[in-house]
Amino acid sequence: MKLEKELGLKAGITSVAHETLLNIYHTGDMLKKRARQFFLPYGITDVQFNLMELLCYQADREAGLSQAGLSRMLVVHPSNVTSLVDRMEKAELVTRTDVPGDRRYNAVRLTPKGREVLDHVEDAYMKEVDRVMEVLSESEMEILIGSLERIREGLRP
Amino acid sequence: MKLEKELGLKAGITSVAHETLLNIYHTGDMLKKRARQFFLPYGITDVQFNLMELLCYQADREAGLSQAGLSRMLVVHPSNVTSLVDRMEKAELVTRTDVPGDRRYNAVRLTPKGREVLDHVEDAYMKEVDRVMEVLSESEMEILIGSLERIREGLRP
DNA sequence: GGCAGATAGTTTATATATCAACTATTTATA
DNA sequence: TATAAATAGTTGATATATAAACTATCTGCC
Numbered sequence A, B: 001m002k003l004e005k006e007l008g009l010k011a012g013i014t015s016v017a018h019e020t021l022l023n024i025y026h027t028g029d030m031l032k033k034r035a036r037q038f039f040l041p042y043g044i045t046d047v048q049f050n051l052m053e054l055l056c057y058q059a060d061r062e063a064g065l066s067q068a069g070l071s072r073m074l075v076v077h078p079s080n081v082t083s084l085v086d087r088m089e090k091a092e093l094v095t096r097t098d099v100p101g102d103r104r105y106n107a108v109r110l111t112p113k114g115r116e117v118l119d120h121v122e123d124a125y126m127k128e129v130d131r132v133m134e135v136l137s138e139s140e141m142e143i144l145i146g147s148l149e150r151i152r153e154g155l156r157p
Numbered sequence C: 001g002g003c004a005g006a007t008a009g010t011t012t013a014t015a016t017a018t019c020a021a022c023t024a025t026t027t028a029t030a
Numbered sequence D: 001t002a003t004a005a006a007t008a009g010t011t012g013a014t015a016t017a018t019a020a021a022c023t024a025t026c027t028g029c030c
Helices: A003-007 A016-042 A046-057 A067-074 A078-090 A112-133 A138-155 B003-007 B016-042 B046-057 B067-074 B078-090 B112-133 B138-155
Strands: A094-098 A106-110 B094-098 B106-110
Touching (some): A003 A016, A003 B138, A016 A046, A016 A112, A016 B016, A016 B138, A046 A094, A046 A112, A106 A112, A112 B016, A112 B138, B003 B016, B016 B046, B016 B112, B046 B094, B046 B112, B067 B078, B078 B094
Antiparallel strands (some): A094 A106, B094 B106
């Protein structure tokens, strides 16, 4: 459905460029809302899931990841990671540990409980992703990805 | 550039469906961050700009829009509109007025200052949108929009 | 006419996000 | 080696977002 109709706008969006931008933004927003709902019964948020995925697949299990590293991979401000890890530490999903040899760092690591939650939710999440995306063929997805990559290329500072 | 490389991930994203989803979400996020930066010097946020656009083009100038209407068109929770309009009222960008005949409603309207800010920023914004999107041809944009519409169709409750 | 349910808006609690300003530590370099 | 610059993390102010619980008002219907 056209975005205008979906949002109940009486006047149209005037340029295709603007319509494209609003479509990307709004679809991302809808996907985020759906993800939020999806993770709710598991007691975590979509953002917390993303952080746990990084700890699971982007870190040596021993070493964990620094908050600075998480900040770069999540593309959020470092101070956001501080409060996010605070909440997740309180929920016993992750721990902060001193790193020997560099006293500036924290190593953030999954707790056994964090790993358990991740194991429990991950398969269902991937199935849900497949269900949401099955409206597109593989080649349509690749074209979509290509267009979005080019847009981001043009956004780089 | 591939998302994995852009985010500095060492391990790949395993499915095309997930890669597509993450591309949409991340690109929307980048566009939002860019919009935020763009509006900063004008003393408004991207969200406040969107609300003012609705007041300008989706309302009779006299009647304004209800907060419930804004909530639906911005696709945000009504309580979010309460605090948003609070801040914008404080910044003298909009006013709340009683609607004769239905005491439940507020009519939210642009102030002269709000209209002035909008006039001042709108052309520059539309030019910026064109610049960001000029990496795609018109037909590529239409294909992109079509794919995103189909994804949202599948997301509907 | 009166009441059930829909609609509009607010309040409070919580999560996510930015930025500026700060401390602490490590690295680079003059 | 002393110090400047870079890096890591935190704190506090502010904006955006949701949800639940609440008040107020209006509409539909018996």
